[in-house]
Amino acid sequence: MALCTFLLLLAISLAVTGGMDSGIIGGKEAKLHSRPYMASIQINKHHTCGGMLIREDYVLTAGHCLNRSVYSGRGHFEVLLGAHNISKHEKSQQRIQVKKYIRHPMFQRNNNDKDYSYDIMLLKLKNKAKLNKFVKVLSLPKKNGKLPANVKCSVAGWGLKKPNAKLPSDVLREVSLKLQFDFECKYMWQQHFNPERMICSVSDGKHAFCQGDSGGPLICNTKPQAIVSYTFEGNCTNKQYPQVFLKISYFLPWIKKNMR
Template sequence: MILYAFLLLIGISLAGGMESGIIGGKEAIPHSRPYMASIQIKNKHHICGGMLIRKDYVLTAAHCFNRSDYSGQDHLEVVLGAHNVKKDEKSQQRIPVIKYIPHSKFERKNESNNDYSYDIMLLKLKNNAKLNTFVKVMPLPKKNGKTPANVKCYIAGWGLINPKAVVGSNVLREVALKLQENSECERMWQHYFNSERMLCGVSDGKHAFCQGDSGSPLICNSKPQGIVSYTYDGNCANIEYPQAYVNISYFLPWIKKKIG
């Protein structure tokens, strides 16, 4: 699990650990979310989720890539068109990552100073994805708009079905979640939460993302609104502390600038 010292002090756990998790969800209909990407180390181990936003770019969380953990620029691969990540399905496309573009305000030499309201990253693929029934691009929001509280949203990922599990699910799972006013996250997370650049989830103790789901998109009203970022350390279904997402619409100008 990827943890940094300053986050441990207040009990934050980044969701991009070496296992993944959807708490309180169900198995997704195979290939019903063709925009989903499994970000893997070359030993085919899933570490993060992501979303195909162009044939050659995947959007994910910046903390999924820590340069100090790896050598070279070709250690990560993106798997598209997957339902069972432990099988070599005919629908799958495995494409190496050739360029990592984390937001410059997140990428710093001293990781304890990272601003997690900038926890966003683009992955440039070595080859264009072949779009078909199993692999499709998810269009981004057209403008920076506010996502209302209490709207029903969805996230999907590969992994744990409860916080105490040690083996993740092989198949893609999904869960319905709700958002709440950002003021609640500001109250609980204080200066670690930025209401302009982040979205605040509802903590009901039954439905949540968990370690390994970082980078997965939060889909509200059929549109991607957030990126899974962080949760409470040691208990993904913590009732007291809301889960946090990066607000995609805020970063639209940055995304467009980077991918041209």
């Protein structure tokens, strides 16, 4: 019994540490500019994560989206707004440099210890975005409400369309997901899942998020409820391990404090 528990914890640890980037599997291409709050976060013109515009000068995303081993401060850290096809120069696009990133201090307390229940980051933009029909601010939830299981939500992003693909999707894609019970998430992810700060969904084996689009919003009933955080490494459509999101409502005081 002890050996089985150890092997389960080892598998969970390997899955979490290696599978933190996420994108879209299955689903469909999003309707043109139907999600004007979506941001493509890019380093040296390469898409790394998704995010959401929550004020003209702030984008909200996941804390692990800034990999310090890749970004040393010398590269171009930008967000691309108003985009549908990120491989083209669309007239609707606005490319804005990131002036400062504010990652939650509890996410990484040292180089080796990361707490993904604090996987959240704000990006302060160098210039304010110009709001129009292609670029809009997404209003955050006003209070910490409980989301019941089995509610259908959606995720969008430019992530991989297949787990083994090498490049992200050129066009924005979206997928519907169903929320899972907290106790099932806790049972499988154990100490890596905190029900106070996290919620989860489960794949049906065909639809999921995967490598390339962490940081994007989980939309439930037209409202952003969470941030895409992590999934099982190597098999995004794994039915056994629920996919995990960070609750936005829990972090509202931290968000408001750092945007003042």
